[in-house]
Each structure stands twice: as C-alpha cells, then as structure tokens.
Amino acid sequence: MKSIARFLAAAAAVLVVYHVVPAVCGEPTNAQEAAAKKQAEEAAVDAKYQALVATLSPEEQAWEKLLQENLGGFYLPIHKRQKIAGTSNAWDFVKDDPALPRVLLIGDSVSRGYTQAVRKALSGKVNVHRAPENCGPTANGLRKIDIWLGDGKWDVIHFNFGIHDRNTPIADYTARLEKLVERMKQTGGKVIWASTTPIPDSPDGKQTAASIVERNRAAAEVMARHGVQTDDLFSFIAPHLADVQPPNDVHFSGKGYSLLGGQVAEAIEAALARK
Secondary structure, X not given: OHHHHHHHHHHHHHHHHHHHOOOOOOOOOXXXXXXXXXXXXXXXXXXXXXXXXXXXXXXXXXXXXXXXXXXXXHHHHHHHHHHHHOXXXXXXXXXXXXXXOEXXXXXXXXXXXXXXXXXXXXXXXXXEEEOOOOOOOHHHHHHHXXXXXXXXXXXXXXXXXXXXXXXXXXXXXHHHHHHHHHHHHOOOOEEEXXXXXXXXXXXXXOOOHHHHHHHHHHHHHHHHHHOOEEEOHHHHHHHHHHHHOOOOOOOXXXXXXXXXXXXXXXXXXXXXXXX
C-alpha cells in the first residue's frame, strides 16, 4: 500500500508540474504555429529589406530588382538577411570604376563561393561582376544568358557549367555549350571556360566523379573549336581536395574558395594582358 501511495504522489507531482510550468515563451507548440512564426519572421526581414532598398540609388535598386527576379527561393532569403545585416556577399552591387575593365563571372554555387576571393585579388584592377543567380545547368544558361549579359560591355567573361549537368546527356551538354559560347563571343569580350571542379562518388551511386571528367573532356573539345581559353580549375584544385573539400560534398571550405579565387584572378589578368 505504501508503494502505491508513493507512486500516486509522484504521479500527482508530475501532473502539477506539467500544468503549472508554461511553454517557453515564443516557442511554437505545433507545426502550424511553427509555420506561422517562420512566415512572420520572413515578413519582418522582407520589410526591413524593402525599406533598405528604398534608400538606394536607382542603379542599386535596379540590381536588387534583378536579384529578386532571379535568385530564387533558396538564395534570395539569404541575400535579404545579409543585406539588412550589412554583410557583404557574392551578389553585392558593383559600382564600376570607368577606368577599369569589366569582368563577368557565370557559374553555379562553386563560382559563387569564389566570387569574393576574385574581387579581393583584383581590387583596384578590375570591376568584377557576377550573374544574378546560381546559374545551374546549361539549359538554364540558354534561357537566362541574355539577362546575365545585360547591355553593358564586357572585357572578360569567365564561365562554367558542369556540376548541374552531370546527368545531362553529353550530346545535349555540348550542343548547349556551343550555343552559349557563340552568344558570349558576340559581346566582343574575351571568353574563358573554367573546367568543372571535381565531385565525389555519392554513396547512392547517383553522382559519380567520372561524370565530371567526361563533361570536362567534352567541353574541352567545344572550347578548342571556338578558340576559347581554358582556366583548368579541375587540375588546379585536385591536389588539394583532401584539405579543402568536405567528404561527400561538391563544395569547398573557405580555404578552398580562396585558392580557387586566386587561380581565377590569375586567369582573368592573363586574358586582359593579351587583349
């Protein structure tokens, strides 16, 4: 009987605590509340972002509008938060120094990752712009290339497509690259192809390191036909992978992006010297 009494007393104490102790203030108690909280936070960020954009110059506002139209659901919220926090990112507005050449970087998240390192290396030498999105596969490139090129003059265009094309049939990949190269060369700028950086084999077999080797080989043939210079980022970064590429990841550490950015900057300077 005493054991039963002690059990009932303990149970009663637990119930008292359960009813008396309130939920943590502001903590959602179900999925619906969590979604509502997230929506409210996003609305607050957007309000601050829009208020900030309203204070910018017409040129900067036009750039932010382009980002809003192209960055997409993953990168745009990140950009908004960084913008209101005053944090620099790859999609910062670039105010051109008219005395310096203009360079455009086109590429995926790896390109985004090394953009700021390129800007740092070429500070005071080159106006370094980048396309207003993660450029993705060649199919997206054909849809968006005119938007990325804009109506300004480019001295150099440094570009890559590959990781997002790892499952694109080689024939389709090369045909799209042909069209993209032809369009970029119409600008009169010096075009540089960046070979795609290595990726690991995935445990599920859906991603293979060989797919990038194959597409780099196919791209090299396209570039040779068009007389396009190659910045061989694959060969450059391959010896450093153990130090700069996390396991089972196609991306790089900060050190890796710094190395890639330095290499890209060298390729751009070399191209400008030959113009």
